[in-house]
Amino acid sequence: DVVMAQSPLSLPVTLGQPASISCRSSQSLVYSDGNTYLNWFHQRPGQSPRRLIYMVSNRDSGVPDRFSGSGSGTDFTLKISRVEAEDVGVYYCMQGTHWPLTFGQGTKVEIK
């Protein structure tokens, strides 16, 4: 199975400051159709996950533009330009290229 390694696993952040989460896969996530199926999700306590970013860098409708995704091959990053209080929770990367699909361990973001 493809292992998705996120870092850090815990991220204390200051309101208004930037934050960055890394996600590295054990195999390239480029699919035979040329697309890279790397997604980012945000989960608040007691809620379902919400997709933020799909195929590396495409922001979902309604997702603030302070969120951005980048990367290629096996190395990917989610950045928050200025953290707001509503951004707390756990962030997961997920690969949709290789069966079985797999998630990262999650990164817990909290306010300092």
Next chain:
Amino acid sequence: EVQLLESGGGLVQPGGSLTLSCAGAGFTFSSYDMSWVRQAPGKGLEWVSGIRAGATTTYYTDSVKGRFTISRDNSKNTLYLQMNSLRVDDTAIYYCAKAIRTPANWGPGTLVTVSS
């Protein structure tokens, strides 16, 4: 607005069976691949199974192969997960999601507890 609503969770003994349902609304259900993802208490997300829009192809994670069966009834806009030979480590909230490779919308989930 896309809506997904899971049902069918509950308490079951080890070795027992349970069938989950997921009702979809607000989109053309028959045109979309669908997935099941689970989350054990206090743990991360685990992709469980997926099914193509036309139900022609199904996919499973190794730990549920031979025990779980995903299916769908496009005339009822409903996705199913039949779970047999349940184990304690199958205890989790089970979410259905629209799409497989890029799960977009998720339901609120239904809790399955496997315990004696």
